[in-house]
Amino acid sequence: MDENYKVYIKTDGTDIVAVNSSAFLTDLTDWIEIDSGQGDKYHHAQGNYLPLPIITDNGIYRYKYDGEIVEKTAEEIATEE
Numbered sequence: 001m002d003e004n005y006k007v008y009i010k011t012d013g014t015d016i017v018a019v020n021s022s023a024f025l026t027d028l029t030d031w032i033e034i035d036s037g038q039g040d041k042y043h044h045a046q047g048n049y050l051p052l053p054i055i056t057d058n059g060i061y062r063y064k065y066d067g068e069i070v071e072k073t074a075e076e077i078a079t080e081e
Contacts, residue, residue, distance in 0.1 A: 002038035015061035
């Protein structure tokens with residue numbers, strides 16, 4: 001039987017700076033629960049939950065959070081570079 005895992009994110013106020021799973025977190029301080037489910041997407045959320053890495057090749061955080069996960073536009077990323 002597959003176990004349900006919770007997916008958590010950590011932000012710096014707006015940008016998503018980390019993604020992790022209840023399988024690996026013991027201290028949930030500053031983590032925001034965003035989803036739950038079964039399988040690698042949830043168990044190994046660090047590399048499987050979001051479609052792209054959370055950091056661009058140039059070191060810019062790719063996603064932001066304001067009640068929902070949103071990928072930044074190319075213009076937003078360029079401005080931060």
